[in-house]
Amino acid sequence: MPFTRREVFKLAGISALAALGRTSARESAGNAVGEDEDVVIQSGPFSAEQDSFKIYSCPEWFRDAKFGIWAHWGPSSAIGEGDWYARNMYMEGSRQYQYHLKTYGHPSKFGYKDTIPLWTAESFDPKALIRRYGEAGAKYFVSMGVHCDNFDLWNSRNHRWNSVRMGPRRDIVGEWREAARAAGLRFGVSEHVWASYNWWETNKGADKQGPYAGLPYDGINPANYDLYFPPHSPAREPWAEQGNESEAWKREWFLRAQDLIDQHQPDLYYEDGPIPYGRWGRPLVAHFYNQSLRWRGKLDVVYTAK
Structure with a gap:
């Protein structure tokens, strides 16, 4: 079958990218x-x-895959009061604050970190769920990698707060990946943690009235800054890059996101927001695309941002 001129150029470009990918795989060092x-x-x-x-x-697979399913599932699911529970439980008077106070106690004594063991995932059966998703017509499946609660759902090399060391003690992302690939579905991950630095500053607060007035919430304890973040200048809003993020945090975000990509080799990576942090964000996308060439010999992955 003859090719059009456009198709010839496209095939040539794909071949060139694949060759670059094979070359880079032999190199011992990448770009700093x-x-x-x-x-x-x-x-x-x-x-x-x-x-x-x-x-x-x-x-082409993403152009043709009109329907996918995403599991927004993590520690807050065990509580059942919404995916922003980790933030709102530290907001005096909110519905989640009232629920937490009544159910677990005051956030100064029983914080979000203390709810993590409640998420045991004892009934988690990814194979059965993926089978149902495929029967529903899904062509790809997306597992949450890490939400704004700063808790990684894989065997994170750079963060002790993860689902293999705590909570269910299972590699949630890895189990989803194996089930999806075995069923012939494309596999993706979502990452929301870039915004956590400001989203979660509520854990440093304290009640302004009532019997606990002035008593700091548990986020003020330096022993847990790697989950709750160190104190920093206040944010103007919870969901935006604001220029007050430390370079140490940006570096940590990059390394954890890179680890998520390298360990699980997703077909799709969803960023819950714009590409973050300039000189840190674009290299992450570049790394993902270059890794696709190394893994598969072709550019076969999708990075998408809100």
Whole structure:
């Protein structure tokens, strides 16, 4: 069957990208992220430079996959009071605050960290669920990787607060991935933690009235800053990059997101917001695309942002 001129050029471009991917796989070092020589991305045609993304082309599988299912499931599911429970339970007078006070006690004594063991996932059967999703017509499945509660749902190399070490003590993302791939579904992950730095500053507060007035919530304890974040300048709003985020946090975000990509090799990566943090965000996308070339010999993945 003869090819059109456009198809010939497209095939040539795909072949060139695949060759670059195979070359980069043999290299021992990637490209450093800014001045951080110990933080590198996979070598390849994509880089932190915005123009490098002009060669990207959406893979055919995603163009054809009109229906996918996403599981927004994590520690707060065991409580059942909403996915913003971790934030709102520290807001005096809110519905979640009232529920927490009545059910578990005051947030100064029983904080979000103390609810994590309640999520045991004892009935979690990803194979059965994926089978039902496939029967419903889903072509891909997306597992939540980490929500704004700063709790990783895989065997995180860079964060002790994760589902393998605590809570269900299972690699939730990994089990979803294995079930989806076995059923022939494309697999994706979602990441929401970039916004947590400001989203979760409520855990540093205290009641303004009543019997607990002035008693700080448990987020003020330095022993748990790696979950709750250290104190920092106040945010203007909970869901936006605001310039007060520390470089240490941006670096941690990058390393954890990179680890999620490298361990689970998703077909799709969903960022719950814009590409974060400039010189840290674009290299992450570049790393993901370059890794696709290394894993599969072609550009076959999708990065999508809200």
